Amino acid sequence: MTGKRRYRVIQWATGNVGSRALRTVIEHPALDLVGLWVSSDDKRGKDAGDLAGLAPCGVIATGSIDDLVAMDADCVLYMRQGTDIDELCRLLASGKNVVTTRGDFHHPPSMDAAMRDRIEAACRTGNSSIYSTGSSPGFVTEALPIPLLSLSRRLDCLTIDEYGDVSSRNSPDLLFNIMGFGRAPSAFDPRQLEHVKSDFAGSLAQLADAAGIVIDSWDVVGEMGAATRDIVIAAGIIPAGTVAAQRITVSGMRNGKPVLRFRANWYCSREIDQPDWRLRESGWRVRVEGDTPVEVDIRFPVAPEDYAAFTPGLTAHRAVNAVAAVCDALPGIRTTADMPQVIAQL
Structure with a gap:
């Protein structure tokens, strides 16, 4: 982290990632939790420490946006479901910097022009900044490729493969209703792409x-892998012939060829009708093809039964570690490319 001072932080939401961030802020040597926003009635009025599984810390959860906007704080860790632009503009205009795991602010030129104008105006009013980050997108698509490309003078293609084994995740609504596992391949929702x-x-x-x-266009392609037999996972059953794996590829094209590529390989089983996918355990593989080819292979040495406790930290911790850098940054929508490197203070 940059700087030597302490930072006063509001945690916004306590979902899967937000709960991990909350605990991390409470335990952090240079951060002070001063506020907590929650969406559910059963959490309001409770001590943040109790909600984080720690000793009481004296910060009481609230659903009042007005109270938190009026609060004296340096930064908000914004991790709610959905992005509320009105809410964010109020926070930024009140002088609070924002680090968010929402993916809306990675590339300001790609944003809706009206939304970008509102956010930038709020940042000017509050002399504040906002930064989107996380593990993916974020770390693996920005923070890691930047130093890898520093070895190159010609890039032919950068490919990021993400492998996610979700078989141990007991989240039926997420896997079956949102992600589309267990459906006929023809019934896959193209909106997910x-x-x-x-x-x-x-x-x-x-x-x-x-x-x-230079990128001419951005393309997306979705491919489905069907289970070759009935598969039992933590969330239920994947019947034979239904989607057990999916591969979604986002490509930045130049002259008809991919030059930047992210490929999500998410699966409930490797027993699928797509053996050429060569699915492997969860992690990332980043391959640089060009005049200085390199390949980085990242795996998670964690037992599958421990994944539920491990994975939230991949996203939450980078956001928490970015607080000081964002508070010290120039006002506006900040990116990994224009800020100093995020360094954890352990």
């Missing part, structure tokens, strides 16, 4: 701008 494209194309576009890579 656009959602993945919007998050990852924006992040990769930031990388392209920073490195001077």
Whole structure:
């Protein structure tokens, strides 16, 4: 972290990632939790420490936006479901910097013009900044590729493969209703492709701008892998012939060829009718093809039964570690490419 002072932080929401961030802020040596916003009635009025599984800390959860906007704080860790632009503009205009795991601010030129104007006006009013980050998109699409490309003078293609084994995740609504596992391949919702494209194309576009890579267009392709037999996972059953794996590829194209590419390989089983996918355990593989080819392979040495406790930190911790850098940054919508490196103070 940059600077030597302490930072007063409001945690906004306590979902899967927000709860991990809340605990991390309470335990952090240079951060002071001063406020907590929650969406559910059963959490309001409770001590933040109790909600984080720690000793009481004296910060009481509230659903009052007015109270938190009026509060004296340096930064808000904004981790709610959905992005409320009115809410964010009020926070920024009140002088509070924002670090968010929402994917709306990775590439300001790609944003809706009216939304961008409102956010930038709020930042000018409050002399504040906002930064989108996380593990993916964020770390693996920006923070890691930037130093890898520093070894190159010619790039032919950068490919980021993400492997996510979700078989141990006991979240039936997420897996079956939102992600589309267990459905007939023909019934897959194409809106999911656009959602993945919007998050990852924006992040990769930031990388392209920073490195001077010209992109003609951004494409997205979805492929489904059907289970070869009935598969039992933590969330239920994947019947044979239904979607057990999906591969969504977002590509930045130049002259008809991909030059920047993110490929999400998310699966409930490797027993699928797509053996050439060569699915492997969860993690990332980043491959740089060009005049200085390199490949980085990242795996998580964690037992599958411990994934639920481990994975929220991948996203939450980078956001928490970015608080000081964002508070010290120039006002406006900030990106990984224009800020100092995020360094954890452990």
